[in-house]
Amino acid sequence: MDNRTGLKKTYSAGLFSRVHALFSILKKLPNHISEEELDGLIKVLPEDSANSMKSLLKPAIQQASMPFLHMLSAALDETAAAKEQGRKVVLAPFNFPPEIIHAFDNLVPITTEVLTTLGVVSLEGQGERYWEQAMGLGLPDHLCSANTIDLGSMLSGMDFEPDAIISGCVGSCDVNSKTHEFVSLLLGLPQIALEKPPDNSERGFNYFKNNYIKMIGELEELAGEKLKEEKLRLVAEKVNRCTELYHDLWELKKQVPCPVPGIFSLFVCATRFAMWGRDEGIHTLEACLKVSRQNYESADYKSREERARVLWIYLSYYYDLVKFYDWMEEKNISNMGDALQWAFPEPLDLTSKETILDGMIRSAWNNVMTRQMGAASMSQRWIEDIVYIIREWGVNGTIYCGHHSCKQTWSVFSVTRNEVLKRTGVPTLGLQGDSWIRSMTPMSVIQEEVEQFVNNVINKSNRRRRRRSTG
Numbered sequence: 307m308d309n310r311t312g313l314k315k316t317y318s319a320g321l322f323s324r325v326h327a328l329f330s331i332l333k334k335l336p337n338h339i340s341e342e343e344l345d346g347l348i349k350v351l352p353e354d355s356a357n358s359m360k361s362l363l364k365p366a367i368q369q370a371s372m373p374f375l376h377m378l379s380a381a382l383d384e385t386a387a388a389k390e391q392g393r394k395v396v397l398a399p400f401n402f403p404p405e406i407i408h409a410f411d412n413l414v415p416i417t418t419e420v421l422t423t424l425g426v427v428s429l430e431g432q433g434e435r436y437w438e439q440a441m442g443l444g445l446p447d448h449l450c451s452a453n454t455i456d457l458g459s460m461l462s463g464m465d466f467e468p469d470a471i472i473s474g475c476v477g478s479c480d481v482n483s484k485t486h487e488f489v490s491l492l493l494g495l496p497q498i499a500l501e502k503p504p505d506n507s508e509r510g511f512n513y514f515k516n517n518y519i520k521m522i523g524e525l526e527e528l529a530g531e532k533l534k535e536e537k538l539r540l541v542a543e544k545v546n547r548c549t550e551l552y553h554d555l556w557e558l559k560k561q562v563p564c565p566v567p568g569i570f571s572l573f574v575c576a577t578r579f580a581m582w583g584r585d586e587g588i589h590t591l592e593a594c595l596k597v598s599r600q601n602y603e604s605a606d607y608k609s610r611e612e613r614a615r616v617l618w619i620y621l622s623y624y625y626d627l628v629k630f631y632d633w634m635e636e637k638n639i640s641n642m643g644d645a646l647q648w649a650f651p652e653p654l655d656l657t658s659k660e661t662i663l664d665g666m667i668r669s670a671w672n673n674v675m676t677r678q679m680g681a682a683s684m685s686q687r688w689i690e691d692i693v694y695i696i697r698e699w700g701v702n703g704t705i706y707c708g709h710h711s712c713k714q715t716w717s718v719f720s721v722t723r724n725e726v727l728k729r730t731g732v733p734t735l736g737l738q739g740d741s742w743i744r745s746m747t748p749m750s751v752i753q754e755e756v757e758q759f760v761n762n763v764i765n766k767s768n769r770r771r772r773r774r775s776t777g
């Protein structure tokens with residue numbers, strides 16, 4: 307029953323329930339399905355879901371997408387079963403590393419932006435109805451769709467509600483932290499804030515560390531259990547395996563043509579956001595590595611022309627996998643992924659509970675977005691990361707997708723673009739759009755812009771460079 311209305315709640319129309327229902331079917335698929343079987347599956351799915359499955363389950367990456375779907379399915383199952391098992395669900399934004407929650411027996415983490423993306427990728431009508439529900443409540447349309455879509459579903463009263471919310475964006479994204487704060491106040495859910503100060507000195511880190519330790523205390527209270535060293539160590543060992551695999555994939559991305567399919571950046575960041583430190587996360591990353599190594603060793607793959615190596619310097623677009631990832635592949639453009647994979651994880655020191663926790667706190671301090679947008683100087687840290695990655699992976703063009711709510715990245719975009727060009731000679735294309743809402747900028751427009759950028763800017767400057775070096 308809903309205490310506020312006295313009505314029995316039915317959750318079937320909420321984003322979580324719909325995604326969970328679909329994944330309950332997808333997880334029953336065999337590990338390998340033929341092209342004919344895939345065609346059959348696509349025919350029975352609604353159009354939007356079919357479009358994504360066509361891309362996700364294509365034979366060339368199926369070895370990795372199956373463990374990926376199983377991993378997501380496990381996260382959804384655990385969330386759905388939590389209440390019955392007497393466990394508490396903790397909702398957190400994408401920049402909050404989930405491994406500390408996995409170390410509690412009685413807690414289950416779930417990530418707002420992973421749920422939004424799953425809704426957009428797999429549901430008929432994508433996340434549109436939930437966005438509209440949030441707008442219908444009078445929320446402003448300059449909020450970030452990454453979190454507003456899932457939270458809009460929660461606010462509708464038609465979806466599951468977590469037991470607590472971690473506000474992990476305090477100090478790195480006002481839009482995100484305020485949206486989570488609003489939902490926790492409206493639904494009466496405890497909010498655990500983890501603030502990152504804009505001070506990257508040791509003093510700033512110690513302040514963050516104190517906040518993190520305080521947060522552990524609040525989680526212990528919520529879970530009704532103390533954080534146990536034994537469980538923490540088990541998770542930490544798996545975190546280290548995930549880190550190792552992340553770096554192996556990173557190294558492979560240096561090869562030309564890039565043997566790591568573009569969509570794997572989405573697999574990597576979903577693993578980081580939801581199942582880092584879990585067997586399911588390890589299986590997904592191992593499978594991504596296996597497919598990428600097979601590509602690297604295949605003569606056929608190696609002979610492919612690579613017209614450009616493009617890096618998305620913040621977000622990319624997540625509402626049409628076929629017209630985004632597959633289209634770039636067909637055009638021989640290596641999609642090197644976006645900033646959501648720039649987690650730069652380091653192995654945890656397993657000596658003691660304190661050393662493990664210290665490493666986890668440093669990972670949270672250094673995680674995606676917190677590291678760049680929560681830095682003492684947003685543009686400086688962002689530029690340094692972009693320049694480093696351009697050099698690491700031999701990137702020859704970068705793209706800013708211009709996600710419409712991302713005011714902080716917009717505010718330093720010009721200086722970032724100019725500085726990146728000055729330091730590396732690599733040009734940046736600036737686009738406009740919303741990464742999770744297709745009606746903002748049609749994918750055909752994005753394709754046209756990318757195509758022109760590759761033809762008229764990247765390839766021309768490559769030709770000029772070649773002429774200079776041979777002339």
Ligand code: SF4
Pocket residue numbers: 450451452479480481482621675679709711712713
């Ligand atoms: S995309 Fe931009 S506005 Fe949205 S949560 Fe991330 S940093 Fe904040």
